Amino acid sequence: MSKNIIKLKPKKEDSLLRRHPWVFSGAIDSMPDSIEEGDEVCVVDNKGNVLGVGHYQIGSIAVRILDFGTDTLEGDFYLNRLTSAFRLRQTLGLIREDNTCFRLVHGEGDFLPGLVIDIYGDTAVMQAHSAGMHFARHTIAEALTLIPEARIRNVYYKSDTTLPYKARLDPENEYLIGSYDGNIAIENGLQFNIDWLKGQKTGFFVDQRENRSLLERYARDRHVLNMFCYTGGFSVYAMRGGAKSVDSVDSSSKAVALTDANIALNFPDDERHHTHDTDAFKFLADMPKDKYDLIILDPPAFAKHRGAIKNGLIGYRKLNTKAFEKIKSGGVLFTFSCSQAITKDMFRMAVFTAAAKSGRRVRILHQLSQPADHPVDFSHPEGEYLKGLVLYVE
Numbered sequence: 001m002s003k004n005i006i007k008l009k010p011k012k013e014d015s016l017l018r019r020h021p022w023v024f025s026g027a028i029d030s031m032p033d034s035i036e037e038g039d040e041v042c043v044v045d046n047k048g049n050v051l052g053v054g055h056y057q058i059g060s061i062a063v064r065i066l067d068f069g070t071d072t073l074e075g076d077f078y079l080n081r082l083t084s085a086f087r088l089r090q091t092l093g094l095i096r097e098d099n100t101c102f103r104l105v106h107g108e109g110d111f112l113p114g115l116v117i118d119i120y121g122d123t124a125v126m127q128a129h130s131a132g133m134h135f136a137r138h139t140i141a142e143a144l145t146l147i148p149e150a151r152i153r154n155v156y157y158k159s160d161t162t163l164p165y166k167a168r169l170d171p172e173n174e175y176l177i178g179s180y181d182g183n184i185a186i187e188n189g190l191q192f193n194i195d196w197l198k199g200q201k202t203g204f205f206v207d208q209r210e211n212r213s214l215l216e217r218y219a220r221d222r223h224v225l226n227m228f229c230y231t232g233g234f235s236v237y238a239m240r241g242g243a244k245s246v247d248s249v250d251s252s253s254k255a256v257a258l259t260d261a262n263i264a265l266n267f268p269d270d271e272r273h274h275t276h277d278t279d280a281f282k283f284l285a286d287m288p289k290d291k292y293d294l295i296i297l298d299p300p301a302f303a304k305h306r307g308a309i310k311n312g313l314i315g316y317r318k319l320n321t322k323a324f325e326k327i328k329s330g331g332v333l334f335t336f337s338c339s340q341a342i343t344k345d346m347f348r349m350a351v352f353t354a355a356a357k358s359g360r361r362v363r364i365l366h367q368l369s370q371p372a373d374h375p376v377d378f379s380h381p382e383g384e385y386l387k388g389l390v391l392y393v394e
């Protein structure tokens with residue numbers, strides 16, 4: 001048994017027995033002083049019965065459980081978990097010649113709390129959210145190359161923004177295995193330059209793949225406005241879908257350049273597309289009414305934690321109100337929230353309030369969420385974060 005034993009207070013084991021993987025610091029009765037952040041620890045109930053093994057972290061979530069009902073991680077723990085994550089993506093039909101990017105590991109949703117891995121062709125881009133995963137990074141990188149059939153050759157580690165900054169781990173963004181060897185990924189037959197070195201998160205938002213596909217079906221002959229475009233994912237799909245015009249807006253000049261490059265890669269010299277390096281709220285305020293009949297609002301998370309929910313909801317309400325005021329009658333609005341702290345119902349209410357305020361008649365066509373390569377563990381509902389509504393506005 002691990003020397004690091006964390007004993008819970010009486011009756012604090014229930015959530016772990018239901019396989020929820022977090023132990024909050026307030027549930028801990030005792031633990032040795034020698035435990036350090038990132039250590040592998042064994043969690044026991046107040047009577048000493050083993051509950052599981054996980055990574056210790058300073059903070060309100062004190063332990064993230066990696067395996068239940070055992071006191072140590074087996075030697076090939078990571079390879080086994082990664083292989084089963086890969087099998088799931090095979091089952092989902094995501095690994096094809098015309099689709100080379102997908103999420104391989106979605107933290108708790110793949111029973112690997114604290115770890116996110118996206119795949120772009122033969123490169124894995126890995127982000128650790130806990131000290132334990134940071135310390136395990138070389139083992140994980142090695143295991144990635146051993147997953148049968150996965151053919152992963154490069155592993156890029158990118159945790160400078162995801163690790164708790166107080167942990168003082170000095171993470172370097174670096175290749176743990178292999179090196180840069182071209183970065184064009186294919187999603188549903190469309191090509192994307194993925195810049196994991198400079199881009200946000202792992203370089204691309206793979207979580208919008210299916211919602212982009214749905215948008216493509218609505219794009220024919222429409223004038224499309226893609227707000228918060230980042231790499232231009234929605235814009236590229238709208239172009240293929242036969243849009244009359246596509247305007248992509250982002251306040252980051254880097255994002256606008258990425259969008260331009262991705263449009264050029266798929267639709268060189270196509271004059272239907274234009275980018276705008278400007279603030280979304282300003283663009284919405286300045287644009288004429290009735291110009292667009294397909295609008296996408298996919299902003300960054302307005303509420304990154306619970307304390308920000310109230311202001312976040314005000315932000316979603318304001319943004320959507322503007323879109324409702326300006327969209328052409330018969331127009332379709334794709335509106336999203338990726339704030340984990342904001343529930344589906346809260347978001348829906350914010351958008352409803354915006355619709356009511358604008359006086360438009362609005363119907364819900366689709367209710368969207370994250371795709372299956374971002375699975376939600378039943379025991380860990382907190383893993384659900386992306387929500388979207390497709391609305392018909394008259």
Ligand code: SAH
Pocket residue numbers: 204205208227228229230231232233234249250251252255278279280281298299300
């Ligand atoms: N829709 C994108 C992801 C959006 S990420 C996709 O499918 O990949 C959020 C984007 O919003 C970032 O690129 C960021 O630069 C941009 N952004 C943040 N605040 C903004 C603002 N006030 N106006 C315009 N863009 C903004």
